[in-house]
Amino acid sequence: MNESLRYAVSRESLLRLQLSWFLGSGGLPPLGTLWEKRMEVHFSSKTDLWSTPQDFYDKYNKKYNFEIDVCALPENSKCSKFFTPEQDGLKQKWVGTCWMNPPYGREIKKWVKKAYESSLNGATVVCLLPARTDTTWWHDYCIKGDIEFIRGRLKFGGSKNSAPFPSAVIVFKGEENGRV
Numbered sequence: 001m002n003e004s005l006r007y008a009v010s011r012e013s014l015l016r017l018q019l020s021w022f023l024g025s026g027g028l029p030p031l032g033t034l035w036e037k038r039m040e041v042h043f044s045s046k047t048d049l050w051s052t053p054q055d056f057y058d059k060y061n062k063k064y065n066f067e068i069d070v071c072a073l074p075e076n077s078k079c080s081k082f083f084t085p086e087q088d089g090l091k092q093k094w095v096g097t098c099w100m101n102p103p104y105g106r107e108i109k110k111w112v113k114k115a116y117e118s119s120l121n122g123a124t125v126v127c128l129l130p131a132r133t134d135t136t137w138w139h140d141y142c143i144k145g146d147i148e149f150i151r152g153r154l155k156f157g158g159s160k161n162s163a164p165f166p167s168a169v170i171v172f173k174g175e176e177n178g179r180v
């Protein structure tokens with residue numbers, strides 16, 4: 001093996017070792033797969049099941065006293081009142097104080113639009129969202145709400161691992177818009 005090849009091989013091994021240690025996984029899939037896995041979480045419908053950490057929700061619930069979870073399943077709903085996929089939360093009227101941690105797939109824009117528009121009709125909607133500040137939905141809607149960037153990364157759905165993306169809480173306040 002010539003010197004530059006030996007250097008390239010040992011450098012890749014070292015990088016893999018560091019990544020492996022960082023991920024704490026004990027093993028490492030091929031680098032391409034790892035990248036795809038990290039990206040798919042941003043778009044996959046699997047994120048539908050990524051429920052809000054209970055203590056995180058409790059903190060906001062203490063402040064807002066939510067009346068309804070606008071997108072949930074019976075097993076992950078944060079409120080006793082909630083809209084299921086069968087009812088389709090996007091087709092319902094949102095009133096009062098609403099909690100929204102929407103599916104993080106491509107439909108997310110519809111949810112953020114609905115949250116903003118519901119606030120124009122008097123609802124207060126508190127949204128837990130990935131902080132994708134370069135997206136159209138961020139610029140079209142999120143910047144019109146109160147934005148709180150979350151320090152660190154959340155651990156969704158009781159996962160031991162932190163999410164591979166930052167989060168933000170956006171509050172679209174019904175009253176403040178003066179349109180109640």
Ligand SMILES: C[S@@+](CC[C@H](N)C(=O)[O-])C[C@H]1O[C@@H](n2cnc3c(N)ncnc32)[C@H](O)[C@@H]1O
Pocket residue numbers: 047048049050051052053069070071072073076077078083084085086087088089090100101102103104
């Ligand atoms: C990220 S999870 C949030 C779950 C829970 N609300 C929470 O905060 O932990 C998004 C939820 O939205 C549900 N969902 C997907 N499409 C929906 C729809 N059209 N109407 C109502 N809920 C929907 C999914 O089944 C999933 O449970």
